[in-house]
Each structure stands twice: as C-alpha cells, then as structure tokens.
Amino acid sequence: MSARELAGRALARAIREETAAQASALAAAGRPARLVIVTATDDDASGWYVRSLAKAASGVGVECEVVDLGPAADAATIRRELTGRSADPQVSGVMLQTPLPPGASAAELAEAIAVEKDVDGANPWSLGRLAAGRPAFAPATAEAVVRLLAHYEVPLAGRPAVVVGRSTVVGKPLAQLLLDRDATVTVCHSRTADLVAVTRSGELVVAAVGRTHLIGPEYVSPGAVVVDVGTNPTPDGGLAGDVDPAVAAHADALSPVPGGVGPVTTALLLAHTVTAAI
Template structure:
C-alpha cells in the first residue's frame, strides 16, 4: 500500500481566487482590504510563516501589513499595538504571531484583538464562541484540517479521529470542529499513555505536536488517513512534518509537508479577512 497524497495547493488556490474576487468588489477608493500581522520574535519558523501569509495575500488582492515589534518587545507594547490595530477602520483582520517574548502571554494579549478582526481565532472569546456553537472565527490551522479533508472527500462523520496535540491553536479547536461534524474524537498529548495503541485504532490521525517525525508507522493503523500539521524547520532550510515518512507505506492517505495544511491555513486567513466569520 502506498498512501494517496492529500495536497492542499489546489484547495488553497480556489480559496484565494474567491478572496481575490471578493476583495476586488469591496475595495473603496482603490484601497485593498488590510490584514495586519503583528510579530515580536526572531524565530525562523515564524518568519517563514509570516512570509507565506504575505505572499498569499499579494496574490489574492489583500494588503498584508507586517508589524515587526522586535524580539525584545514588552507585553505592554504588543498589547497597545493590537489595540491600535483593532481601532483602525482600514484593518479588517489581525494576526498575533507566536512565539512571543518571555513574559508575554498569548491568550492575554490576544484578548486585545476585537473578535470581529480576530481572523486566527486567538482571542479566548472567539474560542468560547466556537465551543458554544456561536458565530466566530475558528483558528485557521484547525479549520484548514477539516477544509482539506472536505476537499478530498474524506467524510469524518462516524469516524474515530485521534488528534495528537492539545494546543488552543490546533488541537482543542479542531476537536470541536470535528465533533460538530459528528466525528468521535480522542484528544491526545504528551501525557497520553500508550499513544501508539490509541492512535493506531483511529480512522483518521491528525498530528499537531510540533515535533519532527514523532508519529511513526506504529501510530497508524492500516488504511488510516493521516493529516500532518507539523512545520518543523530543518538544518537545510526546509520543513519536516510531525509524521515519519515511513507512514506512507501503511496509511491510505497522507497530507504532504510542505504543501498540505499550510497553504490552506494561509488562504483561510485571507478568507476570514475578506468574508468575515462563517464566510
């Protein structure tokens, strides 16, 4: 068995095309919709991600305003910047890029982003609305997983899905999105006992732990679908996923890294910016 690839590039291109059409119709006085990305880190993976957002925005007719506060920025400076952007009528979406400087708490600072502009679902209010079934932005990476599965006709209803990783960026909100689609979800993490036994029982395995090649063939049952959310920088400047390449010989389907969840995530940030929550 060789796993069927589940690329995200075509899906992302379709989203960007819809965004470009919408952006061209809502612009006023020739001005394009603005997505602001606030960064306060020198992390290489974060820099790569921000560049990918800016590149995707350019192709979709969205202005990406990168606000680099520097790795030494204080929580007060970051919070004030987010408040200013929230009050800026030209800005339709705001992303607070992580990691943040020592002493800065992402959940506290993300609370400074008004929910209507919280296009990456980082404000605790947005996460609460999502859990309660109210209209809100879902974290783009979590939404990208279900969007990519839809694109490739992988129906999660009735399936056992094991999500490895419990972050508020992917794991927790993804579990909610999957439950809303009638999946049965096991949310696993670093403290899970006998992870391989649990994961290998799943119809679908989602790896979102930020640890290169942590998920091996022993974690995957024959014929399972595997979604790799990992984007771990390699020494040669590339990216490695959370899933070991050997899984390709056991799984029925596998998302690539790069070119899988990543491009769909950036496209969804643009969609959220232009269409609003639920758009």
C-alpha cells in the first residue's frame, strides 16, 4: 500500500483565484488590499519566505510592503511600528515575521497588532477569540491543515486526532480548529510519555514540532491520515518534514513536504488580508 498524496497546490491555486477576484474588486472600488510585513532579522530563511510572500501577494493583486527594521532593532521600535501600521486605515493586514532580535518576544509584540488586521492570528487576543468561537483570523498554518483535509474530504467528526506539537502558531490553534469540527483531539509535546503509543491511537496524526523525520512508521497506525507541517532545512538547501517518508508505505494519506501545507498557508495569508479589507 502507498499513501495517497495530500498535495496542496491545487487547493492553494483555487484560494488564490478567489482572492485575486476579490482583490480586483476592492482595487476597482478604490480600496486596495494592503499587507505590511514587519521584519527585524538577517536570517536567510526568513528573508526568503518574506520575498516569496511578497511575490505571491503581487500575483493576486494584494499590495505588500516589507518594513525591514534590521536585526539590531529593539522591542520598543518593533512595537511602535506594529502599532502605527495597525492604526493606518490604508493597511488591511499586519504581520510580524520571526525570528526576532534577542530580548524581543513575538507573543508580547503581537499584542500591538489590531485583531481585525491580525491576518496570521498571532495576537493572543485573536487566539482567545478563536478558542471562544468569536470572529478572528486563525493562524494560517493551522487553518491550512483543516482546509487541506476538507479539500480531500477527510472526515473529522468523531475521529481520534493526535497533534504532535503545542505551539501557539500551529499546535494549540489547530487543536481548537479540529475540536470545532468534532474531532476528539489529543495534543502531544516533549513531556508526553510513550509518544509512539499515543500517536498510534490517532486516525489522524498531525506533526508540527520542527524535528526532521521524528514521526517514523512505528508512530502511525496502518490506514491513518498523516499531515506533515514540518519545514526543516536540509544541507542541500531543500526542506524536510517532521514525518519520515517511509510512513507512506502504510498510511492511508500523507501530505508532502514541500508542496503540502505550505502553499495553502501562503494562499490563506493573502485571503485573510483581502477579507480584512472588505
């Protein structure tokens, strides 16, 4: 048996097409969607991601401005920029790119992003509203997982799901999104006893820990659906997931890295920006 591939490019293309149509209508009405990305790092991987996001924004008609404060920026400077951009009526969405300089906390600084412009769901208030069932943008990667599953008509109601990773970027909000779809969710982390036994209990397993090929075949029950959120750099300049490719030999379905969750995440960030502009 070989797992069917949960590729995200077709779904991402459909999201981009809808986003482009909405962005065009907004521009024609004199209210163009505009995304501001605030960055304060010289990290190469971060720089590559920001450039790719700006290029994707241009492709769907979303204006994108990158504000590079430099790796020496202090927390007060970053907060001031986020606050000012959030207050600007010409700005639809605001993102804070990580990593940040030493002494700057992403969780604390994200509080400066207005909830209605927090297109990547980074503000703790956004996460709280998400948990309470109130309107808010979910972190795009977490939402990308559930959108990918829906695209491939993977049923969630009543199914045991295991999320490996408890970050506020993916693990925790994803657990909430799965609960909202009536899955029975277990969240694992570094202190989880007998991780193999826990993950094997899931009919759906989502790996979001940032450790290359952590989830091997022994972690997954035959016939399970596996979503790989990992994007770990490899020595040759590529990307590797959190899931060992050998899992494909007995899983029912597996998302690839790259080409799975990633394209959907980028498309959703731009869709959120357009939604915020409407």
